[in-house]
Amino acid sequence: MSEQPIGVVGAGTMGQGIAQVLATSGFVVKLYDVANEQLGRARSAIDKGLGKRVAKEKLSDADREAALARLDTTTTLDALQDCEVIIEAAPEQPEIKEKLFRDLSRLSHDAILASNTSSLSLTRLAAVSERPERVVGMHFFNPVPVLKLVEVIRAEQTSDATVARIESLAKALGKTAVPVGDSPGFAVNRLLVPMINEAAFLVQEGAATAEAVDEAMKLGAAHPMGPLALGDLIGLDVCLAIMEVLQAGFGDPKYRPCPLLKRMVDAGYLGRKTGRGFHVY
Numbered sequence: 001m002s003e004q005p006i007g008v009v010g011a012g013t014m015g016q017g018i019a020q021v022l023a024t025s026g027f028v029v030k031l032y033d034v035a036n037e038q039l040g041r042a043r044s045a046i047d048k049g050l051g052k053r054v055a056k057e058k059l060s061d062a063d064r065e066a067a068l069a070r071l072d073t074t075t076t077l078d079a080l081q082d083c084e085v086i087i088e089a090a091p092e093q094p095e096i097k098e099k100l101f102r103d104l105s106r107l108s109h110d111a112i113l114a115s116n117t118s119s120l121s122l123t124r125l126a127a128v129s130e131r132p133e134r135v136v137g138m139h140f141f142n143p144v145p146v147l148k149l150v151e152v153i154r155a156e157q158t159s160d161a162t163v164a165r166i167e168s169l170a171k172a173l174g175k176t177a178v179p180v181g182d183s184p185g186f187a188v189n190r191l192l193v194p195m196i197n198e199a200a201f202l203v204q205e206g207a208a209t210a211e212a213v214d215e216a217m218k219l220g221a222a223h224p225m226g227p228l229a230l231g232d233l234i235g236l237d238v239c240l241a242i243m244e245v246l247q248a249g250f251g252d253p254k255y256r257p258c259p260l261l262k263r264m265v266d267a268g269y270l271g272r273k274t275g276r277g278f279h280v281y
């Protein structure tokens with residue numbers, strides 16, 4: 001357990017989950033967002049998330065109260081000055097993240113700055129920071145309280161000590177850290193999203209329906225969920241953005257996004273979040 005607080009930047013889907021897991025693991029957490037109302041939503045979501053764990057008898061009422069008491073929210077970036085590690089989970093936009101990494105590295109010379117980016121180059125984020133050796137990727141998976149993996153991504157500039165600290169933090173959160181180089185899509189998205197894209201090609205070509213593709217992969221490859229249902233869960237816009245990152249990063253035509261996937265995104269059929277994707281919800 002750390003005596004210094006851990007900062008979380010961005011209180012959206014991922015920031016909420018990361019803050020919840022940190023607080024339940026005994027860390028004092030400072031959750032920062034530019035939007036005050038988002039911090040209110042995050043606190044309620046974390047309260048609800050902890051409530052579910054109490055209902056499942058995975059957490060006592062007293063531990064839930066203690067976890068909530070360890071969570072502090074703020075709209076002032078300066079409040080993160082005393083954090084030992086700051087985990088950034090702001091929107092996946094290079095300008096936003098680069099500004100944050102510049103500002104955070106000026107704020108604290110000692111903090112380790114970890115990004116939860118799904119696709120951006122950690123080496124570029126490190127390059128804009130004043131302490132590039134302290135920048136690293138710490139890629140959690142959604143839902144954070146449930147999924148055990150953390151990809152630890154080493155930028156060209158990252159020091160061994162920074163990697164070691166993030167690996168030990170992941171362990172303290174009950175996660176398994178897997179080291180991955182700073183390569184587009186890292187490991188999981190590079191394997192998973194092209195599979196979803198290829199499944200979209202099967203549907204586009206009329207080779208199989210979405211239901212057939214998903215049934216085949218569940219029964220034939222023991223996947224708990226078919227690739228198109230998974231794409232709907234992740235968000236087809238997110239899947240398309242990841243394919244574009246892979247295509248741009250590798251310049252290899254095997255990563256071309258499926259035209260049907262593009263059309264669905266243009267139509268606003270983004271999956272579960274809009275009620276319609278490859279399946280209807």
Ligand SMILES: NC(=O)c1ccc[n+]([C@@H]2O[C@H](COP(=O)([O-])OP(=O)(O)OC[C@H]3O[C@@H](n4cnc5c(N)ncnc54)[C@H](O)[C@@H]3O)[C@@H](O)[C@H]2O)c1
Nearest residue numbers: 010011012013014033034035038089090091092117118142
């Ligand atoms: N959602 C996923 O399944 C998932 C999985 C792994 C990684 N990621 C990555 O995690 C990061 C966050 O994704 P998300 O889905 O939680 O996004 P989200 O849109 O749910 O949340 C982003 C939050 O950042 C806040 N924000 C905007 N500008 C900010 C700034 N300048 N400083 C601080 N906060 C700011 C927003 O108010 C919002 O609360 C992204 O880099 C994404 O690629 C997402």
